[in-house]
Amino acid sequence: MPEDAQRPEEVADRVAAALEAMGRPSEGGSFEELSDQVRQLALGQRRLRRLLDAVVAISADMDSYAVLQHIVEAAADLIGARYGALGVLGEGGEFVDLITVGVDAEQLMATSGLPQGHGLLITLIRDRKSLHVDDVAADPSSVGFPPGHPVMTTLLGVPLMVRGTVYGNLYLADKHDGTPFTDGDGALLTALASAASVSIENARLYQSLKHAAEHFQLRMLPTLPDLRPLDVEGRYEPASELPRLGGDWYDALTLPDGATCVVVGDVTGHDVEAAPLMGQIRYMLRALVYDHGGPPSLVVSKLDRALTMFAEPPTATLLLGRIEHADGRYTLRWSNAGHPPPLLIGADGGSRFLAPAHHGIPVGIDPAVPRYDHAYPLAAGSTLLLFTDGLVERRGQDIDANLAALADQAARLATAPLRDLCAELVAGRCQAFHDDVAVLALRVPGHRAEWR
Numbered sequence: 001m002p003e004d005a006q007r008p009e010e011v012a013d014r015v016a017a018a019l020e021a022m023g024r025p026s027e028g029g030s031f032e033e034l035s036d037q038v039r040q041l042a043l044g045q046r047r048l049r050r051l052l053d054a055v056v057a058i059s060a061d062m063d064s065y066a067v068l069q070h071i072v073e074a075a076a077d078l079i080g081a082r083y084g085a086l087g088v089l090g091e092g093g094e095f096v097d098l099i100t101v102g103v104d105a106e107q108l109m110a111t112s113g114l115p116q117g118h119g120l121l122i123t124l125i126r127d128r129k130s131l132h133v134d135d136v137a138a139d140p141s142s143v144g145f146p147p148g149h150p151v152m153t154t155l156l157g158v159p160l161m162v163r164g165t166v167y168g169n170l171y172l173a174d175k176h177d178g179t180p181f182t183d184g185d186g187a188l189l190t191a192l193a194s195a196a197s198v199s200i201e202n203a204r205l206y207q208s209l210k211h212a213a214e215h216f217q218l219r220m221l222p223t224l225p226d227l228r229p230l231d232v233e234g235r236y237e238p239a240s241e242l243p244r245l246g247g248d249w250y251d252a253l254t255l256p257d258g259a260t261c262v263v264v265g266d267v268t269g270h271d272v273e274a275a276p277l278m279g280q281i282r283y284m285l286r287a288l289v290y291d292h293g294g295p296p297s298l299v300v301s302k303l304d305r306a307l308t309m310f311a312e313p314p315t316a317t318l319l320l321g322r323i324e325h326a327d328g329r330y331t332l333r334w335s336n337a338g339h340p341p342p343l344l345i346g347a348d349g350g351s352r353f354l355a356p357a358h359h360g361i362p363v364g365i366d367p368a369v370p371r372y373d374h375a376y377p378l379a380a381g382s383t384l385l386l387f388t389d390g391l392v393e394r395r396g397q398d399i400d401a402n403l404a405a406l407a408d409q410a411a412r413l414a415t416a417p418l419r420d421l422c423a424e425l426v427a428g429r430c431q432a433f434h435d436d437v438a439v440l441a442l443r444v445p446g447h448r449a450e451w452r
Contacts (some may be wrong), residue, residue: 007233012084059185068099071196076101079185081150081172086160086196087121088168095168100427129189131157131171158190160197167200169193180266192243221438222251222282227260231443237390237426238436247274247316248388249282249337253290255322262287264440265318265339265384268362277314281307281363288318290338296320296335297371298321300360304367315364319386323378323442330378335371338362340389343410347381347446350383351411353403369439380446383421385410390435391425408413418443 068086071172076084090096110127124131132232133139133155148442157171170193175181175425224232234250247267255261267278284306289299291398300320307313321334332354334342339362341355358372392402406425417442426437 004042039221064199065097065099067199069198071192071199072099072101075170075172075189075192078188079156079172079181080176081174082176083150083173084171086168086170088160088200089125089166090444093125112323120155120170121157121169122158124171128159128161128166130159130186131155131390132181132186136173151408154180154187156185158186158193160193160200162197162201164199167197167204170196179445202273203450204370221249224252225254227252227254227442229443229445230260233422233441234273235422235426235441236437247278248390248436249278250386250438250440251282251286252442253286255293256292256347258325260323260442262321262384262440262442263289263318264325264388265316266388266437266438267314268364278316281316282316284351285318285320292309295373296322296333300335300363300371301367304363304369307364308367313364315362317362317389321384321386323384327341331375332378332384332388333373333375335373336360337371339346340387340392341385343385343407344376344378345383345385345410345414346379347383347414349411350412351407351414353407358365378444381415381446382446383410383414383443385425386440387425388436388438390437391439393435 026059065113068088072084072086075081080100083100085098085100085103087095088097088099118131120131120136123141129140133142134156136142136152136157146323152173154175155171155173157169158167160167170189172181172189192327197411198409219236221236224234232252234252236248236250237251248264248265250262250264252262265278265285266282267274267281269434281303285299285303288302288306292299292302295322300318303439316337317336318337320337321332324331324333332342334354336359343351343353345351354376355375356372357372360371387406389399392406394402410421413424416424420441426440
């Protein structure tokens with residue numbers, strides 16, 4: 001609203017004053033009646049605007065708690081109530097939250113807890129209809145007030161319902177001007193309760209969808225085998241935004257020749273399609289590396305050719321490695337298809353990215369492009385970290401700086417248990433995860449780094 005704009009009630013006062021100044025009766029009645037009608041119209045417009053604000057808040061960039069707080073405040077303000085509250089029911093039908101106006105909710109819950117299964121407010125849940133009480137103390141359903149709760153005389157309440165499911169209740173008590181609640185007050189509170197109910201249901205549906213997406217994604221990731229004497233740990237973190245499905249994965253297995261295969265990859269895209277494509281590519285790669293073997297570059301080339309069976313071949317970055325053990329020493333041999341380089345962390349706290357000059361393109365683009373193999377010794381006690389780009393790519397930030405920060409953080413965790421290492425590296429990201437993350441860490445046995 002522009003700074004020089006006036007509120008509807010201010011305009012109403014000016015119109016009423018102008019009518020009285022005219023000094024002649026209106027055709028519809030006295031000046032007082034017409035002035036009162038204008039003020040009522042302005043009040044109705046104000047209530048409509050606040051009601052619309054409450055409804056719009058549901059689709060705005062606000063969390064569920066903020067929306068519900070907004071609705072309770074709007075109800076108390078528009079109806080002129082001294083006290084207001086919104087109780088939220090959990091999945092089991094018990095109250096799990098209480099949002100208040102005019103009452104300190106934290107202090108109230110500290111002394112008496114959340115509402116229990118008795119009293120006037122529970123009738124809103126049980127009977128599933130509005131409640132209008134002019135004398136709370138005299139009502140037979142009243143059980144009094146808990147310690148620290150203000151004494152209330154009048155009550156107006158409605159259940160929060162959507163399609164027959166009760167999500168809680170919204171109620172007001174004691175108007176500032178001492179007048180009783182009206183049918184108009186009840187209609188307005190019912191409308192606000194509808195907005196609150198939709199907000200709660202949306203939040204529940206969001207959480208349910210998020211949980212289902214996470215469960216689906218995790219079911220597509222492997223259970224890592226026992227690779228002793230090597231130690232291995234994987235970690236997956238979904239993106240924050242729905243659908244929380246992506247194409248990141250990790251895998252590890254023991255090959256028939258005794259070598260250990262490790263892989264981390266990322267299917268292009270972040271949507272519902274990426275997750276099943278990831279599953280197909282992971283199983284294709286497993287079959288190729290297990291049944292046909294060969295150096296990593298050959299396996300990646302075979303995967304490239306296999307992807308041509310798709311009408312529109314999917315693309316993915318990946319890093320495929322073989323960890324070989326001979327003469328008491330471990331060696332990593334790997335091929336990189338457009339993926340972030342592996343990070344090697346020494347037990348002494350040193351760290352380095354293994355980034356040779358030859359860096360392959362993602363799979364699924366051109367099977368004729370050659371693939372390259374690389375090799376590097378893994379010292380005793382060292383940790384090999386494979387990860388997807390979600391760990392280091394963040395909007396508006398320099399990826400080289402983030403890679404350096406990752407190396408520094410990993411070096412400080414050089415001797416930490418792998419479970420803690422993976423958890424700390426993922427937790428070190430920003431709170432909003434714009435992309436999913438897969439991390440695979442593998443530690444060579446031994447207690448001393450022997451850099452060459």
